[in-house]
Amino acid sequence: MKYADEFRDKTIARGLARAIGAEAESQSEYRFMEFCGGHTHAISRYGLEDMLPANVRMIHGPGCPVCVLPASRIDMAIRLAERPEVTLCVYGDLMRVPGSQGKSLLTAKAFGADIRMVYSTLDAIRIAEQAPNREVVFFAIGFETTTPPTAVMIRLAEKKWLKSFSVFCNHVLTPSAMHSILESPDIRNIGRVEVDGFLGPAHVSAIIGTEPYEVLAQQFGKPIVIAGFEPLDMMQAILMLVRQVNEGRHEVENQYSRAVTRKGNRRAQEEVSDIFELRDQFEWRGLGLVPHSGLKLKQAYAQFDAEMRFAMHEVRVADNPACECGAILRGVKRPVDCELFGTVCTPEIPTGSCMVSSEGACAAHWTYGRFRDYQLRRA
Amino acid sequence: MKYADEFRDKTIARGLARAIGAEAESQSEYRFMEFCGGHTHAISRYGLEDMLPANVRMIHGPGCPVCVLPASRIDMAIRLAERPEVTLCVYGDLMRVPGSQGKSLLTAKAFGADIRMVYSTLDAIRIAEQAPNREVVFFAIGFETTTPPTAVMIRLAEKKWLKSFSVFCNHVLTPSAMHSILESPDIRNIGRVEVDGFLGPAHVSAIIGTEPYEVLAQQFGKPIVIAGFEPLDMMQAILMLVRQVNEGRHEVENQYSRAVTRKGNRRAQEEVSDIFELRDQFEWRGLGLVPHSGLKLKQAYAQFDAEMRFAMHEVRVADNPACECGAILRGVKRPVDCELFGTVCTPEIPTGSCMVSSEGACAAHWTYGRFRDYQLRRA
Amino acid sequence: MCLSVPAEVAKILPDDMAIVSIDGISKEISIALIDDLAVGDYVLVHVGYALARIDPAEAERTLQLLQELGSEGQDLQS
């Protein structure tokens, strides 16, 4: 696979690992947060941890939209899907996310709700066209990467005069969350994250560009390197972060220049800003209410807004108190620090959302990395 | 089963058979037509033929509403059922009746039409109540016996405000058909039926009483004995017919006095006359268009009339030219006289409607009696 | 088209419905077409409706006649 296989080369990786080891000062510890779940998954999937020196540690951030979705939003989706007239279209990723009652969309489906897994927003349009008598709702979720396809879909629904089609919008914004991690008073109560730098999102940045990160790097004095999702991309970016730390810099650098520019994909940005506007605040699991961090449909598209159409209301619910997802999403705890990890909570029956998506820290560690809990860390 | 088993007694039957044999004058032949399919079925099911003297012969009449339904009405029902919004409720008897294209409701169902078999008109009401978004149509068919339950159903649908419920009405009238057999010029073309008397319908008469037959007996000079459907009922009625013939009488006599009166079931008659009115004419398979022989819904119930509601139109079609149903229904031929009988035409893939219902002459003979075609008739 | 069985009325229900029984099976049917039915009456059941009441005296009469005719026939033979 061109533009992928080359960036998975074992020999180069070995060299890069040594380069990182050589540049990382042995008396220091480097803690880098990969904000994005795509990085979390790749780290685990390729066993990247095994390649890094012991004093370079990756902290998994909140960059998985499935993981940060609060249980209350899943509850809302379940209640919606349980309406007899509704067909709910969802990305497969969401099916096993637990709501507050231990119920998921998968179990709601088993109990009779009409829920369809789709691969693309275009599938949702097709389903709506084929069932004009049904209320077809698309469960929209995702960061800036996934929002433009939702926007295109809404424009298409408008063009096709789909009268009983709507969107349950859960799109969220990356920079707001990064800001929240670095700043939020809520976080200070648990313990301030000690992060020396960030691996910046790959595909989010392909849309928004690198520019939005500049103010963050500036304001908080942390280096940010936008990195591709292939393992060599990440290793290179880690090396770049090590160098910035060593050199006392805190700049935004772009390792993923083959797909990311400073300004991003303007056309996609416009599609999104035409249709969506900022919510005052949106709840993130682990981060609480984050101001201006979510999107909703503009008034002009209210007919497509499922929350309006079905007068949906959010009932905030407490997460399972034993679940450490919140602390893990902020990087202050690791999956093994949760006493439910691997006992009550496994990907088959996840307690928290981090155990669902393979971008979630708990799921990634369980699925790919838990053998390390039982072996001596290599030097 | 009280009021049934007593009328199936073998010993009495043997005595009755001898009584008939004794009274039937050996030099004469007695040809009696059982108008009603209920009699046809019982004759075959119990092997009654084996009990009668050789000179008393039963001729099977057109008294099976399934058999006399022309293919065009089945075509109409199939076209209706093929409409995506329609759920067609039918009595099981109708499922295998061939339309003009060799298609039946059973095959239409296999090809995707929503067709439900019901046992009672009350089931159709229940189906309509459970599927308010569907156009639920009841395929009404039957003689005077089966019409009152349709009337009760329509009254119920009205009371329950069922807005998308209707009836495809194919109810027909017995005396008109008997009149047609005895009188119709159409029949003269094939050869006038030579019938010495009629076994009159049992359950039809329970509704309409014996009175309507009096004018027929009078006008055509033929004895009519209303007979129950149990085999002893029929044998007794046959004996009564033999006696009338021998004595030169042509009266209406009532063997089935335990269920039939001269005036019939007034309440049922009223239900029917409230809701239905005579059609100018109706096509009977084998008899052609018979004046005033069918019912339709009155104008006041037009909303429940599927023929109005769906602007259904009848396209008269020619029966399979090799099929002798017409002649058989008029009593001028017997099943074995049809060259398709038992070869191309069997109950599994009936060519004509007489091969469908077990009240049909062909089906009854095939299913119960065809062994006699290969054995010497007992003396 | 007129398949029908004799059944005994076992229970009168609201809305013109009744339970009838036939040799150990019982079934709910409509009695909308017959007035003044009582438990113990026999009716002819057709497509889930009671169509006619069975007159026990007439039934008895017919049965006696049949028995007479039957034995007459037997006598004829012997």
Add this chain to the structure above:
Amino acid sequence: MCLSVPAEVAKILPDDMAIVSIDGISKEISIALIDDLAVGDYVLVHVGYALARIDPAEAERTLQLLQELGSEGQDLQS
């Protein structure tokens, strides 16, 4: 949430659609989010949409850098 693969544009279709191919498989996707795509371009495909064009020169540059860093590292070891 951002699973995405690089794919080559094989055919431009009407209505902002295109066929892309990846190692012997091909799939129809939307290209509504990218202007002026041409056959032979590489794009990142995410949930059935092309999200970004891949810049071959930049890719080459990164790769070369990686190779240099990699061999530097190898040298370090040896």
Add this chain to the structure above:
Amino acid sequence: MRATAYQRKLDVKNGRIDLSHGAGGRAMAQLISGLFHEAFGNEWLARGNDQAAFDVGAGRMVMTTDGYVVSPLFFPGGNIGSLAVHGTINDVAMGGARPLYLSASFIIEEGFRFSDLKTIADSMGEAARAAGVYIITGDTKVVERGKADGLFISTTGVGVLADGLDLSAEKARVGDRVLVSGSLGDHGTAIMSRRQNLAFETEIVSDSAALHDLVALMVAAGGSSIRVMRDPTRGGLAAMLNEIAHQSGLGFRLQEEAIPVKPAVAAACELLGLDPLHVANEGKLVAIVAPDMADAVLAAMKAHPLGCDAADIGEAVADNHQFVQMSTGFGGGRIVDWLAGEQLPRIC
């Protein structure tokens, strides 16, 4: 399964089958071991292989399969699980063989209740244990809601034949007696009584039962004088005898008065316009037996609880047309033909 990860217990009371239970992951493994292995409990399943091995002596074996799609799944006298065990045991036994092992393939609709599945699996286990057979291998698939009717089960059975026994329809001869092990139509009547639009109340329960013991007694008494045995399931006695007639080139002549039919079954059939000879049975057999041994075989049948109402109902006759004829209780004659089309309640 020796899983190290803690697994939450199956919530048998409230849980339902979802698509993950058919996906080949841990949820499926847990369902299979927690529900099926527990219910069927035997050494073969415990080994967890995809096939089961067993020893056989040299000789002759039989194999048979049936799919069970009964609706409703629960009915008076049993459920689809007990039926799937009895029915397949019976087809093994009808070959004259001793049933040994069963396989079971489950196709489950998404949303099916664990509690119902457990009841059904437990019934299967019970039925198998009672019959001395083992369900040694199985398979579970889950299909989306609307792609099945709750649950389908296909069972396959193998068994061993006594030396030299070879029952087959073409062995029937003129003069052979037709023996039936009990009253006809109970199963079909029990099922129909629970169909929504037919619904009637009856004390009739399904006759679903394993007949291999009865068969063993019959074989002991009659040996090869038993030409063929068959269980009159779908299509009833009529289908079965017509099949044998066609396979053997013979006809049959039955005596209606000799055929055991319970009054309630007869009444239900009259009400619905059905012929009891077309109605399914699941715990009855018909044997075609050489005339000289028929009484001995009948006596053996009557000695077994499942054959206490056994009867000699007729004989095989020479007939080019392979008609199954019957002298009616009324004194006439008729054919007993295959059911045409579906078994539908008639109104005429």
Add this chain to the structure above:
Amino acid sequence: MRATAYQRKLDVKNGRIDLSHGAGGRAMAQLISGLFHEAFGNEWLARGNDQAAFDVGAGRMVMTTDGYVVSPLFFPGGNIGSLAVHGTINDVAMGGARPLYLSASFIIEEGFRFSDLKTIADSMGEAARAAGVYIITGDTKVVERGKADGLFISTTGVGVLADGLDLSAEKARVGDRVLVSGSLGDHGTAIMSRRQNLAFETEIVSDSAALHDLVALMVAAGGSSIRVMRDPTRGGLAAMLNEIAHQSGLGFRLQEEAIPVKPAVAAACELLGLDPLHVANEGKLVAIVAPDMADAVLAAMKAHPLGCDAADIGEAVADNHQFVQMSTGFGGGRIVDWLAGEQLPRIC
């Protein structure tokens, strides 16, 4: 069936299954004889009994069953019919046994096309003949429209084991090699490529094939040094090795680079967010073989067309946690876990 009544020929081109084809009457008999018996054609079916008898020598037999619910029914490289024959032959063969006989239970949805059914039955007949096995007994049920997904088939297979061979998961030992017979994920990828909402074009075809010949060669070469064999179907290699790990109490260590996966399969998996090690195969096997005989067995595999891409992909290791670990092609380590939940395309 020697029916005297003329029967109209099945209209294979335009006809469809209706409810009468499952009702136990003549329509069903005609369907079975005209379509299935014709396609499977063998002496057992010709006898028309409800079970089939065959001779066995003293020894050990295996039995296995699987239900097939694949959607779509027709896919590149096969259809549900060929799959139902291959899959069950393979489960017999995975026990080390020579497959002999199959049974087939069909559950057909009203409205199913005769022409499709014929194609499928013909494929089954062909697959069986090619493999030298016989479909000796069967069953057909028809369910109403909307109560099934076109067609389900459950097949059961029996076979005989070579003397002394007893393959079972718990026999695996530390140091045993893990051999795989060819590239992984072809079947699942071919199926997914035809699912409506995933639809992609690929030259990948299902690997559906009968592996008993390959197994015979392996057994000849390795005998009891083959500890256990299994075909990595649902859940793929991952599920299979985790099962064996749990059954044997061992762990496995694999080399990602040694595992054959076709580029198009890898690409499809990347696109859909799936792991090729979770994707189903229907013509591949994995064998756990004692280290001293592993090369010999591998050579035997490579000598057979269905094993030409066979590879040694790893080894059994002592591991209290029964982890299946893998050294990634990138140089790190990871676990290869069961698939969690359903195999759904992911977007992240």
